[in-house]
Amino acid sequence: MTTAQFPGPVRDVEREILDRVTELAVDFSATAAEYDERAVIAVEHLDALHDADVDRAVLPAHVGGLGLSYLAFGRLVRVLAKADPSVATIWVMHAGAGVALAEFTKDSLGSFFAEEFLAGKRFANALSEPASGNRFLNPQQEAVPVDGGWSITGAKRFVSASEIADYLLVNARVEDVPTFFGVIPDDTVSVIPIWDTLGLRATRSQLLSFDHTLLRAEYRGRAPGPGDFAVIPAGLPAISLGVADAALDALIAHAQSRVILENPLSHQQWVQFEVADVQIRLAAAHALYDRCLWEADNGIPAFFANSARAKYLANKIAVDTAQLGVRIGGASGYLKQSPIQRHLRDAEAGQLMAYSTEVLAGVIGKEVLGVPEAE
Known part of the structure; x- marks a missing residue:
């Protein structure tokens, strides 16, 4: 995996960070099932991310970091989430808290929290x-x-x-x-x-x-304000999109390798139709998310409303893709050792993270219909 995977307007330093994370993600993916089974935090993977300067990258420049763009940040989280969504979730929450404290206390506490974040504190x-x-x-x-x-x-x-x-x-x-x-x-x-x-x-x-x-x-x-790097609103859609990407890869691999009546399962028309549907909707979810990141990088206020839409769509397509994986995987996909069942469990979690899909649906629906918020 190389920087060729990350076309678009990212700086050289961001490409270097993305390359490092992509390389680390190979090992993260190989052990994701083990850590999930034991319900143990992959501390060494978090250490590896810090050593790769990922924490420094996400910290805004005005508080001593490299000032990762939203576009590069979104790509980074998607790579992590596809490899191991638990690691991605922990890191997004860690970055969200660390960056927020560095920004919220900048005028009162100086650089204390920024320095602690850069020093590798959790x-x-x-x-x-x-x-x-x-x-x-x-x-x-x-x-x-x-x-x-x-x-x-x-x-x-x-x-x-x-x-x-x-x-x-x-x-x-x-x-x-x-x-x-x-x-x-x-x-x-x-x-x-x-x-x-x-x-x-x-x-x-x-x-x-x-x-x-x-x-x-x-x-x-202080309270969150305009200009703060919105780590968690920008990161949550990427976690679900990474899960969806992994689920799609798993179901494709199974459909191509599982032989039914002398032909791979991928040759069955119902499988082709269903895979076409989720792949197209997943591509649309990625496109909406990228648009949100572009809006954030360009200071367009619509980012906050559209990030809610991006999370809603990402949560939904992650679950739909993972559920299709179970259907295509059949009994073997339902076994504990199959990655398909883990993707399904992980996909469901995204819907519960605030704001949940039900809350988001209400907010978005009111906006579309012009229903005023209750006093």
């Missing part, structure tokens, strides 16, 4: 609350004023790789305003041992309990 997003649904940027938990800042008691859910995190990005309401903090996990932060998920098992996206955890005043950041 970051995790702890924003979603059990009672707040998809509205992870609008927490319901109230922070209580204490010496040195505020404290929070409650829970945050689906915190990917929280067990190895040096820092958490946490939000709470301060005087009824959503406020963001960097938190160093201590004995007031504990894992609630309920982890036994269906898909993306190697993310170990735990439920965390906070018991009067200090939100330090000096680690308080």
Whole structure:
């Protein structure tokens, strides 16, 4: 795999990063099933990404990084997700938290979080609350004023790789305003041992309990704003697209190798029709996503609305492609050792990540129909 796979307007330094990730992805893919089976975080793969300067690349230039473009970022995440979506998910959440803290605290804390991110410290997003649904940027938990800042008691859910995190990005309401903090996990932060998920098992996206955890005043950041690098909104569609790409490859390989009545399964017309449908829709999802990345790189506000559409379509086509893989794979595709069943489990997870497909459908449908948001 070479830079020839990445045509288009990316800088030389971005091509170098993409080449490194593409090479690393070969090993990631080879061990993805093992890590999924054991539900273990691939720490050495995360270390390899850091050593390949991927963290430095995604950090914006104004806070000390290389300033990866959205276009290059999207390609990077798709390569990772096709190889191992758990690694891709952990890295996107790590980058989302690290970049956010570096940007949110730039004027108050200087370069501290940026330097820690570049030094290889691990970051995790702890924003979603059990009672707040998809509205992870609008927490319901109230922070209580204490010496040195505020404290929070409650829970945050689906915190990917929280067990190895040096820092958490946490939000709470301060005087009824959503406020963001960097938190160093201590004995007031504990894992609630309920982890036994269906898909993306190697993310170990735990439920965390906070018991009067200090939100330090000096680690308080501003709210997200225009010009911030929107790692997670830009990254989530790519995770599902990578899963869909892997699922399509797996079903094609099976259809070409499985012989039925002296001919490969790929010769059956129903298989051809169904594969044509998902391949075309997958190509359309990639095209919509690339358009969103272009809008983001060019400062076009439509990015935020279209990123929701890109996530919705990517989530849907990932599930449809993976389900077709099970149908084409038949009984052998249903076996535990088949990659087909893992792609199906991983594809379902994308639909549940905020904003879920149901929430997105409501938002998009209201916009199309001109239905005003409720007061």
